[in-house]
Amino acid sequence: MKKTKLLVLILFSLSISSFASIKLSSNFLNKFTQINDTIHQRNSATKRHSVTEVFPQFPGGTDGLQKYIKDNLKYPEISARNKVQGKVEINFVVTKKGAIEKVIVMTSLDKYCDAEAIRLIKNMPKWIPGKINGVPADMHRVISIEFKKNEKEEIKTSDNKDPNIYDEKSECPFTLVEQMPQFPGGKAAMDQFIAKNIKYPELSKNDKISGKVYVRFVVSKEGKLYNAQIMRSLDAYCDKEALIVIRSMPDWIPGKQNGVNVPVYYIVPIAFSLPLQ
Structure with missing residues (x-):
């Protein structure tokens, strides 16, 4: 009888020990899993921030784009007569196949200049598409189309200077200085x-x-x-x-x-x- 009780006690002790061991292993596994999840999240975040982008390009680059605008832009006569001058900013999408879509005026000048800027953008040849991580993708671009009188006809005085445009040619802005500009406060x-x-x-x-x-x-x-x-x-x-x-x-x-x-x-x-x- 004593041997039987002793055997039961030993078996009970072993089961308690095994249960504690399993629980300990389970807790350790949970912690290990959490650590792995954290590492996975960090790796995912790193991957998200390592995206490489190549922006769409007009065939011929910036020089080609400027030549296209110069050769094809038609200053609306009514706008010229009304001395309307300035820039129309156009936002559009260059698709992964290089086509121009979703042309929208962001900054308007007048309805005639706006319409001419839209016409100019829509009639562009296909662009070289942009890429994300080496894969062609749809991308937005913004272009400013400038409308101004012929330089020979234009009279440059301080009185007719556009208050919203800084003349970067007369005084080229710095990109980095000892004391950078600051918003008040x-x-x-x-x-x-x-x-x-x-x-x-x-x-x-x-x-x-x-x-x-x-x-x-x-x-x-x-x-x-x-x-x-x-x-x-x-x-x-x-x-x-x-x-x-x-x-x-x-x-x-x-x-x-x-x-x-x-x-x-x-x-x-x-x-x-x-x-x-």
């Missing part, structure tokens, strides 16, 4: 200004388009903002909204080089983020 104040004034376009939101639009502009030596243009596009509606926000900013604290105020190029990313589900 610094980056935190700028982020607050953007968050308060940005309006997420409903069409973009409905299409679940999110990301950043990169806008470059010149901060003059007086702190005024000029020549805002899209450096990296998201879609036509987000691009347009990003330009509106940048152009509505107050004057900045100008940049300095050797203690002297100088014009400086500056790039600001404008984020459009979908609400978390």
